[in-house]
Amino acid sequence: GDTALTVEELTAQRERAQAEYEALAAKGLKLDLTRGKPSPRQLDLADAILGGIDRPVAADGTDLRNYGGLVGLPELRAIFAADLQVPADQLLAAGNSSLELMHDAIVFALLGTVPGAEQRWADQEITFLCPVPGYDRHFGICERYGIKMVPVALTPEGPDMDEVERLVAADASIKGIWCVPKYSNPDGTTYSAETVRRLAAMTTAAPDFRIFWDNAYAVHHLTDEHAELADVLALAAEHGNPDRVFVFGSSSKITLAGAGVAFFGASPANLKWWQSHTVKRSIGPDKVNQLRHVQFLRDADGLHAHMRNLAELIRPKFEAVDKILTAELGDSGFASWNAPTGGYFITLRVPEGCAADVVAKAKAAGIALTPAGATHPYGDDPSDSIIRIAPTYPELDELEAAVAGLTVCVRLSATEKLLG
Ligand code: PLP
8 A cells, every 4th residue: 555654653553453362263263265165055057067968979879878879969168168268179079177177288298299299298398388477276287297487577467468468489399388368367358359369379489389378267147247358269360370379167166066077178279189099098088067057058049047146156156255355455554456357266465575464363263275486486475475365165154254254364464564
């Protein structure tokens, strides 16, 4: 904030925060804001998916109980194609987890040779760019396979493209970038049309550079104001880089997080390469679950209607978080946060050097938060200032109690820090 507090004012604030913190800790709360999971009530809205299937037969007559159909059920791919911005014949429907597909894409590129590559990635040093704050499980895959990670700032327009363009032009070891282009985890950012164009068009030193386009929140609007995302696959093709993009998505946060359907979209050459690996891995996905999804969602309109019903459950939680943060921290100068119009997360920024302390204080008071630093490669947020809030899972009253408690921890940590 721009109001400089005197030492006396700060001391008074710290003492008040200390007293509030002691009262908070005495409550013995047991609350959890850690992971972006759908609430049981969200899952209830998809309960119909658990019902029986009358005829396990595809539109083309295929018996879905049997093996086969590596590309997934065409009628389900057709439902998701427009929202994932991938032509249906270039969109594959797979198992229940898109993270698994991202993991496999990395492994296939390490052990096979992606179109455009001179060598397998396993035979060279490779680096991925990681817009931060970002999704910890992306970084976990890189860490697991010894892929070096270089953070780049995520601006309100998307990754800092001056920096991205400079890095990828200069260094052929940079093979990829992780992107959550719409309602990003955790910032709720949607990349601008110009950012998407630059990603699609930029010159990369690596001929086998890939954008890992994790469009996990493509349809997860919270309001009627829908963020628009440019079509990266079409733009890449237009700019002569048709094989640059791997698109991922899933219905994990649409239907059932543990039993949804994941999607992979790419150019024809990439798909051929992809299937040359997956054909060795499986005789075909769970097409019965894919049919359940078709019968439940019916079409793109049905998907959108379901998302509106989910938003009715989720939006009040986002509003409650914003309201409490505003009331308790609004003019403290100790915090800033975003009010996303979609996705699953809110990013809370606290004074430099306070995030880990806030998370520790909250934990000691029975409020579990995602570890500070999780939003950065190697778990290292150099400013130690970013806290991810995941509001969807708890019931509203629990969420309110947890966020109110969190604000006490922020005020205590910030005043302690400022007083030194
Ligand atoms: N990608 C992002 C950005 C996510 O936030 C999540 C879950 O939180 C996932 C992927 C996981 O997707 P899936 O359930 O399809 O594996």
